[in-house]
Amino acid sequence: xxxxxxxxxxxxxxxTAPGVRSLIEVMNIIGDVVVVAxxxxxxxxxxxxxxxxxxxxxxxxxDEATQAEYSCSGTPADCVKLGVRxxxxxxxxxxxxxxxxxxxxxxxxxYSGTMSAAIExxxxxxxxxxxxxxxxxWNANFEPCKSYVKTITENVLKHGxxxxxxLNVNFPNLEKKDIKGIKICRQAKAxxxxxxxxxxxxxxxxxxxxxxxxxxxxxxxxxxxWALANGYVSIVPVQFDLTAHHSIQQxxxxxxxxx
Amino acid sequence: xxxxxxxxxxxxxxxTAPGVRSLIEVMNIIGDVVVVAxxxxxxxxxxxxxxxxxxxxxxxxxDEATQAEYSCSGTPADCVKLGVRxxxxxxxxxxxxxxxxxxxxxxxxxYSGTMSAAIExxxxxxxxxxxxxxxxxWNANFEPCKSYVKTITENVLKHGxxxxxxLNVNFPNLEKKDIKGIKICRQAKAxxxxxxxxxxxxxxxxxxxxxxxxxxxxxxxxxxxWALANGYVSIVPVQFDLTAHHSIQQxxxxxxxxx
Numbered sequence: 001x002x003x004x005x006x007x008x009x010x011x012x013x014x015x016t017a018p019g020v021r022s023l024i025e026v027m028n029i030i031g032d033v034v035v036v037a038x039x040x041x042x043x044x045x046x047x048x049x050x051x052x053x054x055x056x057x058x059x060x061x062x063d064e065a066t067q068a069e070y071s072c073s074g075t076p077a078d079c080v081k082l083g084v085r086x087x088x089x090x091x092x093x094x095x096x097x098x099x100x101x102x103x104x105x106x107x108x109x110x111y112s113g114t115m116s117a118a119i120e121x122x123x124x125x126x127x128x129x130x131x132x133x134x135x136x137x138w139n140a141n142f143e144p145c146k147s148y149v150k151t152i153t154e155n156v157l158k159h160g161x162x163x164x165x166x167l168n169v170n171f172p173n174l175e176k177k178d179i180k181g182i183k184i185c186r187q188a189k190a191x192x193x194x195x196x197x198x199x200x201x202x203x204x205x206x207x208x209x210x211x212x213x214x215x216x217x218x219x220x221x222x223x224x225x226w227a228l229a230n231g232y233v234s235i236v237p238v239q240f241d242l243t244a245h246h247s248i249q250q251x252x253x254x255x256x257x258x259x
Numbered sequence: 260x261x262x263x264x265x266x267x268x269x270x271x272x273x274x275t276a277p278g279v280r281s282l283i284e285v286m287n288i289i290g291d292v293v294v295v296a297x298x299x300x301x302x303x304x305x306x307x308x309x310x311x312x313x314x315x316x317x318x319x320x321x322d323e324a325t326q327a328e329y330s331c332s333g334t335p336a337d338c339v340k341l342g343v344r345x346x347x348x349x350x351x352x353x354x355x356x357x358x359x360x361x362x363x364x365x366x367x368x369x370y371s372g373t374m375s376a377a378i379e380x381x382x383x384x385x386x387x388x389x390x391x392x393x394x395x396x397w398n399a400n401f402e403p404c405k406s407y408v409k410t411i412t413e414n415v416l417k418h419g420x421x422x423x424x425x426l427n428v429n430f431p432n433l434e435k436k437d438i439k440g441i442k443i444c445r446q447a448k449a450x451x452x453x454x455x456x457x458x459x460x461x462x463x464x465x466x467x468x469x470x471x472x473x474x475x476x477x478x479x480x481x482x483x484x485w486a487l488a489n490g491y492v493s494i495v496p497v498q499f500d501l502t503a504h505h506s507i508q509q510x511x512x513x514x515x516x517x518x
Contacts, residue, residue, distance in 0.1 A: 046306030055467040165503040184510040186502040208314040237506035243445040244424040247496035251443040254414045
């Protein structure tokens with residue numbers, strides 16, 4: 001039996017995306033790899049799961065590959081659920097998701113399929129990391145990320161993660177020599193200001209494309225946005241207990257008996 | 260000009276669902292109501308947004324209704340974005356989502372379209388509440404919820420919410436007389452244990468249905484699951500800063516320079 005860690009790899013850009021191929025390459029150095037990834041891009045899917053339709057799973061045959069690969073008709077969260085329950089014969093030691101083509105820093109974590117996969121694994125009690133590169137291009141250069149992916153992954157395998165947390169790792173779009181190192185950060189308080197591009201179809205009916213501008217009003221130097229803008233790899237520990245514990249006391253002062 | 264609050268109403272079960280009709284009824288007592296809700300059920304959509312396809316918006320004509328209504332081809336989060344940017348001529352004073360047919364307590368908040376709409380409004384700085392009834396039936400009885408919906412909403416309008424928080428309200432599936440009151444809670448540490456129902460299509464190919472069992476190992480009496488099981492309406496203040504602030508110090512002790 002292998003003593004190498006068992007690593008479940010997924011993403012949200014789809015199984016053929018260059019970002020996940022780079023991630024698989026690094027994971028093959030570290031452990032035994034099984035890939036379960038969407039058969040088509042799932043960006044913006046948030047933490048969606050497939051409850052109203054069926055899921056398909058196809059073994060991808062590639063005789064040259066070290067890793068087993070499955071493409072799945074579902075969302076990134078579905079991929080993790082199926083991987084853990086139906087494909088792997090034991091619990092994985094780690095789940096990694098990405099490398100996403102595009103930033104998942106700041107509020108983007110909420111909309112991120114990449115991070116939803118990591119969070120799904122975290123809910124299952126599996127240490128998990130989501131990796132993203134701040135470059136939306138399909139031909140983005142993932143080379144500078146690789147040594148950092150390896151170091152961060154090895155640290156997670158060595159130290160574990162605090163219960164109820166996963167890591168959100170974002171890479172600045174820089175050459176390796178220009179990356180200054182790694183910073184542990186908090187999620188910046190930023191948001192998207194939507195601008196809908198309103199058009200008319202050939203039959204005169206209006207429709208919309210969602211576009212928008214990212215606005216960061218958070219001046220903190222301990223945020224992921226600051227780190228990325230200043231040449232650092234950002235790591236934010238992310239939790240899925242969404243309780244705003246600090247608000248509980250205030251809410252207890254409200255009068256709910258005035259009906 | 261009206262001094263009544265402007266209230267944006269949405270949900271994830273679709274604009275025709277009995278749950279949102281009940282919510283509209285209560286909101287019409289409190290303020291001026293505009294409904295922007297999905298044209299079809301969106302359960303399990305998590306915080307999905309529509310970035311890879313177009314969005315359609317249709318004004319629903321109902322001469323008898325007090326409120327303006329729009330049905331939208333997108334997700335609950337899309338509905339909030341479109342409502343705020345394209346439909347309303349001023350910022351709403353409140354956004355309410357639901358009443359969901361089914362629980363969004365505990366870890367369900369992560370998968371919930373209902374709560375994603377409330378969170379989307381929260382990100383926009385709009386006070387927001389998601390309401391859910393622990394009954395998945397289309398014909399669920401929303402009558403017992405109504406006075407609580409009114410009281411909770413009036414409290415939010417009166418006191419506001421702490422910045423960066425929204426409310427996740429769940430109702431036990433009980434007669435009004437059996438509901439014991441309201442409890443402010445934390446999110447229970449529970450999860451779903453998936454069981455995939457594996458089948459074969461008529462052509463011999465496997466496919467899966469996602470099913471599962473909800474498991475709550477959290478023995479706390481301050482959780483939403485405890486409150487609901489004991490006859491209370493649960494309110495959890497929910498935040499969208501996902502940073503696990505307590506983990507930052509530990510991660511800073513890791514050695515990232517060993518590559």
